[in-house]
Amino acid sequence: VHPIDWLVVGAYLAWVVYDGLKRTRESDKVEGYFLANRSLPWWAVGLSVMATQMSAITLVGTTGQGYRDGLRFVQFYFGLPIAMLILGVTVVPFFHRARVFTAYEYLERRFDVKTRTLTSLLFLLSRGMSCGVVIAAPSVILSIILGWNLTLTVLLIGVPAAVYTMLGGVQAVTWTDVKQMVVIVLGVGAAIAALITGLPADVGLGEAMHIAGGTGRLQSLDFRFSLTETYTFWSGLIGGLFLMLSYFGCDQSQVQRYLTARSIEEGRSSLMMSAYVKIPLQVVILLVGVLVFAFYLFVPSPMLFNPKHEQRMRTGPEAPAYAALEARFTEALAGREAAARAAAEARRGGQRPVIEATAETFRNADGAVEGVRAEAMALVRATTGDLAYTDVNYVFPTFIITQLPIGLIGLLIAAIFAAAMSTIGSELNSLATASVIDIYRRLLRPVASDAHYLAVSRVATGFWGLVACSVAVYATTLGSLIEVVNRFGSFFYGSLLGVFVLAIGTRRATGTGAFVGLIGGMATVAYVAFWHPQISFLWHNVIGAVTVTVVGLALSLVLPRPAAPSR
Amino acid sequence: MADPGSETTSGIGPIAGRVIAIEVVVILLLWWAGAHFGG
Numbered sequence: 001v002h003p004i005d006w007l008v009v010g011a012y013l014a015w016v017v018y019d020g021l022k023r024t025r026e027s028d029k030v031e032g033y034f035l036a037n038r039s040l041p042w043w044a045v046g047l048s049v050m051a052t053q054m055s056a057i058t059l060v061g062t063t064g065q066g067y068r069d070g071l072r073f074v075q076f077y078f079g080l081p082i083a084m085l086i087l088g089v090t091v092v093p094f095f096h097r098a099r100v101f102t103a104y105e106y107l108e109r110r111f112d113v114k115t116r117t118l119t120s121l122l123f124l125l126s127r128g129m130s131c132g133v134v135i136a137a138p139s140v141i142l143s144i145i146l147g148w149n150l151t152l153t154v155l156l157i158g159v160p161a162a163v164y165t166m167l168g169g170v171q172a173v174t175w176t177d178v179k180q181m182v183v184i185v186l187g188v189g190a191a192i193a194a195l196i197t198g199l200p201a202d203v204g205l206g207e208a209m210h211i212a213g214g215t216g217r218l219q220s221l222d223f224r225f226s227l228t229e230t231y232t233f234w235s236g237l238i239g240g241l242f243l244m245l246s247y248f249g250c251d252q253s254q255v256q257r258y259l260t261a262r263s264i265e266e267g268r269s270s271l272m273m274s275a276y277v278k279i280p281l282q283v284v285i286l287l288v289g290v291l292v293f294a295f296y297l298f299v300p301s302p303m304l305f306n307p308k309h310e311q312r313m314r315t316g317p318e319a320p321a322y323a324a325l326e327a328r329f330t331e332a333l334a335g336r337e338a339a340a341r342a343a344a345e346a347r348r349g350g351q352r353p354v355i356e357a358t359a360e361t362f363r364n365a366d367g368a369v370e371g372v373r374a375e376a377m378a379l380v381r382a383t384t385g386d387l388a389y390t391d392v393n394y395v396f397p398t399f400i401i402t403q404l405p406i407g408l409i410g411l412l413i414a415a416i417f418a419a420a421m422s423t424i425g426s427e428l429n430s431l432a433t434a435s436v437i438d439i440y441r442r443l444l445r446p447v448a449s450d451a452h453y454l455a456v457s458r459v460a461t462g463f464w465g466l467v468a469c470s471v472a473v474y475a476t477t478l479g480s481l482i483e484v485v486n487r488f489g490s491f492f493y494g495s496l497l498g499v500f501v502l503a504i505g506t507r508r509a510t511g512t513g514a515f516v517g518l519i520g521g522m523a524t525v526a527y528v529a530f531w532h533p534q535i536s537f538l539w540h541n542v543i544g545a546v547t548v549t550v551v552g553l554a555l556s557l558v559l560p561r562p563a564a565p566s567r
Numbered sequence: 568m569a570d571p572g573s574e575t576t577s578g579i580g581p582i583a584g585r586v587i588a589i590e591v592v593v594i595l596l597l598w599w600a601g602a603h604f605g606g
Contacts (some may be wrong), residue, residue: 071597078594081586089579213604220597268582275586279593 001146001401001409008410012183012417013160019179020164020172020425030453033169034101034433035260040174042266046273048177049248049257050281051422053274054184056138056157057393059419062282064392066289070217072231074286076538077279079241083248084275088268090504091249096264101437103255103500110503111511113442118515119499120438122492123252124431128464131427132471137393138420139472142413144308145397154472157417161424162465166458170260173425180418187415188288190408191400195291198403200298200341207344208294214343214359215366217290220283230536239538242545246497248274252430292399297340299403303329303376305394309384313376318383325376332368339365424468432460491529494541495521498548502556510556517552521545 027033065073091103100106104123108116139153148156164172199208212218222232229235248254248271261267303326304310313322339362346358381389400412436457441448499518502509521544528535528543 071600074597078590081590085579085583085586088582209604213601216605218604219601221594221601265578268579272582272586276589279590283593283597 001413002406004406005410005413008407009413009417012410012414013156016176016179016418016421017160017164020168020176023164023168023171023175026171027167027169028454030436030450030457032171033454033457034256034429034437036170036174038096038260039262040260040266042261042269043273044174044178045257045261045266045270047181048174048422048426049254049270050274050278051177051181051184051419052253052257052426053247053278053423054181054419055134055423056416056420057134059184059188059285059416060138060141060396061393062285063289063292063396064394066217066286067292067395068289068392069231070212070215070290071220071283071286072222074220074279074282075222075231075233075236076240077244077282078233078236079238080244080278081275082237083241083244084271086245087249088271091255091500092258092267092271093264094504095255095259096261096267101259102252102434103250104252104434104438107499107503107514108442111509111514115499115511115515115518116438117443118518119250119496120434122496124434124439126492127251127253127427127431128467129471131424131431131464131468132475134420134423134427135468135472136475138416141393141397142416144306145394145401146413151473154469157420158424158465158469158472161421162428162462162469165425165428166461166465169457169461170256170429173429174257174260176425177422180422183411183418184415184422187412187418188285190411191288191404192284192291194404194408195288195295198295198299203298203341203344207347208291208297210347211297211340211343211359211362212290212294214363215293217293226536227539228534228536230538235536235538239536239542242494242497242541243538246493246541246545250493250496250500252434253427256430256433257426289396292395295399295403298337300330300333302398303373304380305391305398307394307398309380309389309391313380313383316383318379321379322376325372325379329369329372329376332365332372336362336365336369428461428464428468431464432457435460435464490537490540491525492518492522492544494525494544495548496544497541498545498552501545501549502552506553506556508556509552510559510561512559512562513552513554513556514548516555517548517550520551521548 026036029037031037062073095103095106098106098109100109102120104116104120107119135154135158139150139157142148143150143153164176196205199205209218222229223234224232225234226232227235258267258270261270302310304313313319316322339358343355343358343362346354349355377389377391381387397416400409404412436453440456440460441453445452495518498521499514502514502517524547525540525544529537529540
């Protein structure tokens with residue numbers, strides 16, 4: 001990395017930390033620290049919502065998905081706009097009027113303290129772990145691609161976010177999120193410009209898109225109804241709807257964003273920003289991946305995008321077999337480039353039979369390249385024993401480091417940092433809120449001064465920052481932990497939604513019904529996940545929510561109602 | 568406990584219309600891109 005790129009990354013880090021720390025004086029009360037005194041404009045909250053959702057692994061992984069599979073992944077988001085509409089007329093006004101700090105606090109008012117405590121603890125456990133993964137995933141990639149020390153990379157991402165969140169509270173989180181979202185959009189825009197200008201002079205963007213489209217990468221819609229396929233129109237629309245309802249409506253890291261809005265209207269508008277913009281933004285990010293594919297048709301691409309594995313294969317006992325594969329790969333790449341240029345020329349000529357013939361030749365040449373790459377991946381899996389190995393997450397960072405000009409490399413690394421830190425800040429802030437409001441103030445020390453709770457809130461934020469960085473360092477040495485964390489989250493996400501459906505959507509539901517329903521929902525999802533692993537995780541949210549709602553409502557109708565109903 | 572009254576849902580109709588319209592247009596554009604560039 002050139003010193004100018006270091007300068008860009010350093011300037012970005014200094015800027016966000018300074019900007020975050022500026023907010024410290026506006027956070028001298030607990031309500032200011034956690035909710036910005038419910039004073040923020042809708043556009044800042046809306047950008048914070050989007051920045052929180054887009055972690056570094058979303059940015060890097062989505063472009064990698066675009067490179068490998070094309071636009072299909074966008075279907076995952078089809079339920080999001082509808083979820084935002086539903087939340088805009090349900091939880092946004094309910095939470096706002098109830099003047100709560102956390103979503104789980106609302107559950108005590110509606111049900112009882114045990115339901116509030118269980119849901120809050122589940123959130124703390126799941127989000128505390130996943131915040132570590134949010135730091136670990138980009139750290140592993142950046143340390144491998146850039147040759148940085150892994151623990152230092154974890155600290156470089158985690159510590160600045162923890163410091164400004166600890167001192168500046170939600171004000172720091174929101175206003176740095178706004179700027180980080182700008183850095184991400186600038187970075188993506190710069191990458192698109194570099195990709196388009198990086199195409200050969202005689203190949204236009206339209207021709208490149210036609211060539212990439214010939215491999216099916218621009219076919220984004222799959223209308224098959226399948227419980228086992230994650231990325232179809234219906235799983236995205238229905239499963240995605242439940243997932244987004246859970247994430248934006250019941251997860252404190254998102255709920256806290258719109259609790260800071262000035263009014264119900266502004267809270268709703270902040271969610272509508274995602275409803276309007278999220279799918280087009282995801283299409284653009286996936287298109288970056290497709291453009292990277294088109295770019296590498298004319299520039300030699302690595303056989304493996306993970307340089308650590310490439311190095312290991314070249315120097316290890318499998319080196320001769322790997323060298324033979326590399327020779328075949330180079331030959332296949334040359335054949336594919338010639339076929340791509342012929343296809344582009346045929347497009348310019350405009351003769352239909354020639355276009356079709358050259359497109360077919362290109363598809364075969366691309367198949368040959370992918371065939372050799374698949375053999376190389378199989379060799380890596382056999383050598384390392386890592387059967388799940390894939391280098392999807394390394395495609396975009398490798399492109400950034402090896403192909404972008406000086407300055408833009410720094411901007412794109414800053415964009416990856418921004419994506420990670422904006423998510424980490426919101427998560428640490430929400431973890432501290434749930435710890436202090438739902439556990440410490442509610443159960444351990446109900447009476448104390450505001451200054452005391454503010455001090456405890458800062459300590460709690462620092463504590464969760466420490467936990468997240470520790471989990472990140474641990475997760476990087478134990479890859480399976482990432483999967484465990486993701487799985488745990490999917491067990492309770494839909495079930496949590498079911499509890500809120502009972503709370504907001506029904507009058508008959510009781511605390512005991514909701515509590516037992518929640519446990520039943522999580523057990524059902526765990527059963528499905530272990531005994532029917534072929535069912536896509538998107539449907540787990542539907543199963544969890546429906547089970548909790550049905551069990552909770554049935555129990556509420558059967559069991560005697562509490563003597564003093566909480567409603 | 569607050570109830571979703573008229574204030575809660577007021578003005579949501581036009582917003583819902585715009586949100587759904589944009590989603591439909593984006594899906595149609597994606598379908599068009601697949602058909603146009605994928606052929």
